[in-house]
Amino acid sequence: xxxxxxxxxxxYYFCGMKKNRSxxxxxxxxxxxxxxxxxxxxxxxxLRGKLSYSEFLKSEEKIATNxxxxxxxxxxxxxxxxxxxxxxxxxxFVYSLTKKGIDLLPIVIEIMDWGAKYNENCPxxxxxxxIQVDKSKVISDYLEKLTEEFG
Amino acid sequence: xxxxxxxxxxxYYFCGMKKNRSxxxxxxxxxxxxxxxxxxxxxxxxLRGKLSYSEFLKSEEKIATNxxxxxxxxxxxxxxxxxxxxxxxxxxFVYSLTKKGIDLLPIVIEIMDWGAKYNENCPxxxxxxxIQVDKSKVISDYLEKLTEEFG
DNA sequence: TTAAGTTATTGCATTTTGCAAGTTCTGCAA
DNA sequence: TTGCAGAACTTGCAAAATGCAATAACTTAA
Numbered sequence: 524x525x526x527x528x529x530x531x532x533x534x535y536y537f538c539g540m541k542k543n544r545s546x547x548x549x550x551x552x553x554x555x556x557x558x559x560x561x562x563x564x565x566x567x568x569x570l571r572g573k574l575s576y577s578e579f580l581k582s583e584e585k586i587a588t589n590x591x592x593x594x595x596x597x598x599x600x601x602x603x604x605x606x607x608x609x610x611x612x613x614x615x616f617v618y619s620l621t622k623k624g625i626d627l628l629p630i631v632i633e634i635m636d637w638g639a640k641y642n643e644n645c646p647x648x649x650x651x652x653x654i655q656v657d658k659s660k661v662i663s664d665y666l667e668k669l670t671e672e673f674g
Numbered sequence: 675x676x677x678x679x680x681x682x683x684x685x686y687y688f689c690g691m692k693k694n695r696s697x698x699x700x701x702x703x704x705x706x707x708x709x710x711x712x713x714x715x716x717x718x719x720x721l722r723g724k725l726s727y728s729e730f731l732k733s734e735e736k737i738a739t740n741x742x743x744x745x746x747x748x749x750x751x752x753x754x755x756x757x758x759x760x761x762x763x764x765x766x767f768v769y770s771l772t773k774k775g776i777d778l779l780p781i782v783i784e785i786m787d788w789g790a791k792y793n794e795n796c797p798x799x800x801x802x803x804x805i806q807v808d809k810s811k812v813i814s815d816y817l818e819k820l821t822e823e824f825g
Numbered sequence: 826t827t828a829a830g831t832t833a834t835t836g837c838a839t840t841t842t843g844c845a846a847g848t849t850c851t852g853c854a855a
Numbered sequence: 856t857t858g859c860a861g862a863a864c865t866t867g868c869a870a871a872a873t874g875c876a877a878t879a880a881c882t883t884a885a
Contacts (some may be wrong), residue, residue, distance in 0.1 A: 544710075544735040546830095548789030548796040549717050549782065559695075559708040566700050576863055584695040587843055592864060613694060614851040615862055620684065623792055633781040638699030639772055646698040709872095727832055738874050743833055765882040766831055827885090836877065841872065848865070855858085 555601055556627075560586055561594050562634070563629055565620070568604065569669065570650065574617040575609070603627070625669045632662055675773050683791065706752055707778075711737055711769040713785070716778055719755065721801065749776070767775070776820045778798070783813055 525587075544550045556562055563584055567573035573582075579591055581639075595618065598604045603624040609617045632654060639651045647654075653661050694702045697772065707713055714735055718724035724733075730742055737745075749755045754775040762766045771778075783805060790802045798805075804812050 543795065545733075546793075546796050547714075547734070548718075548793060548798075548802065549733055550714060550789075550794050551787035551793045552785045553713060554712050557708070557710040557713070562704060562708070563698075565700075577861085582696075583690070583698070584701055585719060587845095589844090589862075589866085590842070608851095609817065610851095612852085612861090614853090614860095621786045626788055626791065630781065630784045630814065633698045633784055634703045637777055637781060638701075638703035642694070642697075642699060642702045645697050645702050647699075651699065661800050688879095728830085733857085736874095738876095739832085740834075740875090754883065759882095763830085765829090765884085829884090832879105832881075835877085836864100837875090839874075841870100843870075844868090846866085848863100849872090850863075851859105851861085853859090855856100 547651055555597070555603075558594075559582075560590055561598065562627075562631060564591070564594055564598065564601070565624065566631055568618060568620055568624075569628060569631060569665070574619070576618075579614070588601075598624070607657055620669060620673065622673065625666065625673060628669065629662055632658065683755070706754075710742055711735075712749065713778075713782060714748065715742070715745055715783075716754070716775065717782055719771055719775075720779060720816070721783060726766050726771070727769075728766070730822065736743060752786075763764065771824065771825065773821060775823060776817065779816055780813055783816075 543554050545551075553657070556565070561581065563586070564579055565581055565583055567652065573579060573654060576595070579595075580586065580588065595604070595606070599606050599618075601623075602621055603623050604618045606616050606618050609615045635651065636654050639645050639647045639654075645651075693745055694705050696702075707716070711754045714733065714737070715730055724730055727742065727746070729745075731737065731739065746755070746757070750757050750769075752774075753772055756772050757767050757769050760766045779784050786802065787805050787809065790796050790798045790805075796802075801812070
């Protein structure tokens with residue numbers, strides 16, 4: 524087996540772990556992904572078929588490398604994504620959504636719809652228009668697709 | 675007319691206004707409410723009938739006063755909430771959701787559902803259980819209720 | 826004009842973010 | 856077995872955001 528980096532980041536996250544601010548489910552959710560970056564990584568995996576660290580880095584929002592590592596570690600620790608050695612290229616990793624991660628789909632779609640509705644500078648592209656026409660179909664289609672990848 | 679505080683916070687927000695990180699609607703949404711507090715304020719107004727600064731302060735997550743003022747100003751600036759002098763008590767303000775704010779309802783409900791599903795320490799209470807049974811009914815019921823208050 | 830209730834600011838310590846540079850790790854091929 | 860290239864990760868430092876406690880400003884009503 525290959526020795527990979529020790530997960531300092533996860534250790535920090537785990538050790539410094541604050542209790543949830545409250546037992547409100549909204550608050551607990553935000554404790555996990557309530558920031559400007561986590562859901563963008565989820566989006567990349569969920570809607571854009573991105574798989575790896577280097578692909579996430581290329582997104583137009585230009586996430587910094589340390590933030591990306593940190594968020595990926597947290598998402599993995601929280602069992603939202605899982606990380607495996609890539610079958611095609613053994614020196615890289617691929618990330619995929621767990622069931623828990625896939626269940627973020629409706630949140631992501633709703634956020635996308637709201638964003639498109641209220642920002643002139645966010646023209647609806649293909650997916651955005653589909654959402655406008657039949658949101659629940661988009662969700663169920665993606666759900667099916669993501670679930671079968673999930674196996 | 676009463677001179678109220680000048681809105682330094684809003685000025686800062688406006689002046690320091692970064693362009694959106696990208697034209698992705700998800701990213702644009704997160705530019706506005708992608709943090710640990712904004713949606714909790716929305717929740718308080720939307721689901722808990724809270725109206726004023728002092729009520730928001732009392733929530734169990736214990737938001738700091740400066741953060742609360744800052745977020746309220748941003749939400750108001752973004753036209754998600756609107757602020758008026760309270761009819762009952764003229765020395766206080768009440769906040770209410772605009773149409774844009776009300777449209778955050780599905781996002782809030784989905785986040786709530788996900789949070790309750792994946793946190794043992796977030797027992798589903800009345801609303802959580804209703805969501806489990808018939809999410810879209812909960813959404814349309816609240817939508818109706820919020821919209822008539824709005825109207 | 827003052828008291829009571831409400832909302833907002835300030836200063837400081839701490840934490841998180843952003844950025845740029847450099848380091849470590851892995852597989853593959855010489 | 857070494858060296859290289861691609862990929863993932865860390866580090867150091869500056870800047871920004873957060874948390875906290877104390878204080879200030881504002882409004883109404885008496």
